Amino acid sequence: MPSNTNPNIYTVSRLNAEVRLLLENEMGIVWLIGEVSNFSSPVSGHWYLTLKDSRAQVKCAMFKGNNRFVNFKPKNGQQVLVKARLSLYEPRGDYQIIIESMQPEGDGRLQQEFDQLKMKLASEGLFAQTLKKSLPEHPRCVGVITSKTGAALHDILQVLRRRDPSLPIIIYPTLVQGEDASIQIAQAIGCANSRAECDVLIVGRGGGSLEDLWCFNSEIVARTIAASQIPIISAVGHEIDVTIADFVADVRAPTPSAAAELVSRDNTNKKQAFQAYRHKIASAMRHYFAQQKFELKQLQHRLDRQHPANRLQRQQQQLDEYSMRLERAVQARINKTQQHLDRQRHQLQLLSPEKILRNQQYLLSSKEREMNEAMKRYLVSSRHTFTRLMDKMNAVSPLATLSRGYSITQNAQGDVIHNTSEVQQGDLIVTRLKDGEIRSIVK
Template sequence: MSSLTNQNIFTVSRLNAEVRLLLENEMGIVWLIGEISNFSAPVSGHWYLTLKDSRAQVKCAMFKGNNRRVTFKPQNGKQVLVKARLSLYEPRGDYQLIIESMQPEGDGRLQQQFDELKMKLAGEGLFAQTNKRPLPEHPTRVGVITSKTGAALFDILDVLKRRDPSLPVVVYPTTVQGDDAAIQIAQAIGCANSRNECDVLIVGRGGGSLEDLWCFNNEILARTIAASQIPIISAVGHEVDVTIADFVADMRAPTPSAAAELVSRDNSHKDQALATKHQKLVSALRYYLSQQRQHNATLLHRLEKQHPNHQLQRQSQQLDELEQRLHRSMNNFITMRKQAVQRQQYRIQLHSPVTKLGEQKSSLQRLEQKLLDAMDRKLLNTRHQLALAAEKLDTVSPLATLKRGYSITQDKDGTVVTRASDVKMGDTLVTRLADGEVRSTVN
């Protein structure tokens, strides 16, 4: 006991603080795959959950500054890939993970592979502007490498037909999705280079998910694009989609239609040249910004280790626990108040104005019957007036004249005979009476 000093004796708080610093500084960043359970999202905006597999589990916290960048809704039972740093929640002595990013397991692995390949190729200089080949100012033939049935091909051909119908186009059909797509696209680029019949190549397809576009993040395809002697425009997906092919190509177009506009001329070909330079500038800026983001991420990680935000996060976690206790108390109080309200509602139902509503319903039915009776009387009067009008019409009818003893005489052509001089011997006459007709011959 004599060898012990005050420096050798730890308090519980000091022990937990030392262990926390040891975990955070020695372990650094880890990637972890697991299943979400016990997920909760208090009003503070922070997330708390447990990641588990078949044999173990670990508690996690993801603070709102980081979870705002998560593009899906975490749910219990969902497999995820997380980037996190090890820490310790000192008040309870719980070992936990502080999650910095979270993605669904499949997309997360693809994104991780994308980032690793991007850093590898960037380190080799494949994205450098000095390696970019300039596009021909006036192409004589354009090559298109895409699916022969995809919408991208039809978009490209429509734009070229509208802007420069005389520009020849060579299509190198290939699949643009699936396990074999990257190799087929690389072979099509090699075929175009060996045939050497085009001044520029457009390689791309329409939009889709990260998995759909994954063949354009293939290392073999990227190196094939970089080695191509023909300038290549990458036109993959929509404007928000970014692939490795976009970084290594000589030019990136936001859409297949935009790529067609870059290689075709119209009456405003000067604008095209400006657009080409604009695209080069945008590509250079994208590459520069990508490098700066990586550099900033490294500096940010170093800063976070010394940032007082860690202490604020721990205090925020304590606040969330207190808040949850308050919510439980409030829920119990609200339950008691709901029961009191339900008792009051039962008393109100005992004095419900159902009888008054019944009287009003009977009155409404009587008014409805009066309306029906009035409509019947109106219909009867209308029918009587119609009968009188029909009777008046009948009195002036030619048929009524025939009924009074008059007749109408017509010749064989149907012409009415009004004078004796209109007929001659041997003519056949038809005399119409009220109840029929009489045929006669003039003697």
């Protein structure tokens, strides 16, 4: 038999520990969409749930240090998008994921796609400041790529007419929302570059939700902006709205009106140049901070994998499981005891003298009713029998004979006299008739 000290022979604990480390170190962060089921939130504040789709499911844990940042409480049946890391719950050998963030599936999916495309393009260098083209100091013609019926075009034209009425403007109308908007925007940028009519382009629209602005987060628009030979100002939404187009464009303007001010000539040219440089610096800083934030997240993730808090979280999860198992066991014990008490109470009720007395009283009443019914039936039967016997007796009764005109003669002792030899002169005889008797002396 091989020795237990052989390093090639695993114990179950060692196997589970190494599998957990393998999952946590090799897989890294994953994004997952699924339906919430079996959600529970024990007193510890941690969340435990199962994410499933039509063919599979996976167990999940989200510790209170992370779930306190979730602005909604998950419900069974809800579709969510989670950012998580893979792990293994060693005591049971259960593969699970540890959720770090959670969002409703709709907005979360768009945000995930935004982040993924942003990281992809950043890694390719499309946001690099070395690729940014300077805006012309005195534009000769301005191109505007936006909706011909939108408020953004009205704002841009109003600013340009006020600040520099002589500046030529060419409008390249396009959709700025919907499925076909990305293609049309890219085509408009390509058209402006092929016609070479303008020396600066403003690409944008008014504000809206993340979904409304989504065409400016598409890869085709981003790559078309990066490939443009004409400097492009991104003017999408309001100042708080940020799109992929903002990162790729040469200059980002907080609003369409601000973009018009950047390209128009007036007495504030120096201010405009300063604003342009300020926006470029701000864009560079945003790019730098985005890169630093990405690297910080990577380092944080590596640190998290080795952080003692992970072990504490696993122990807290185990404690929660023991707590829930103890609660279920106590409840089961209480239920069992209650059932036993119910059975004992039922048996005691069956043996209660009061109940026995009620049963005996009911039985006595039942027997009394049965006896009364039997007596009635007996009396009826007896009357019937008596009547029948009376009829038979009357049929053979001497009285019946007397009623037909016959008589019976008896001596003084009441004996029936059958012939004359049974009497002598001077004897008293009684002759019984139908309606009475006659007493006579024999002569």
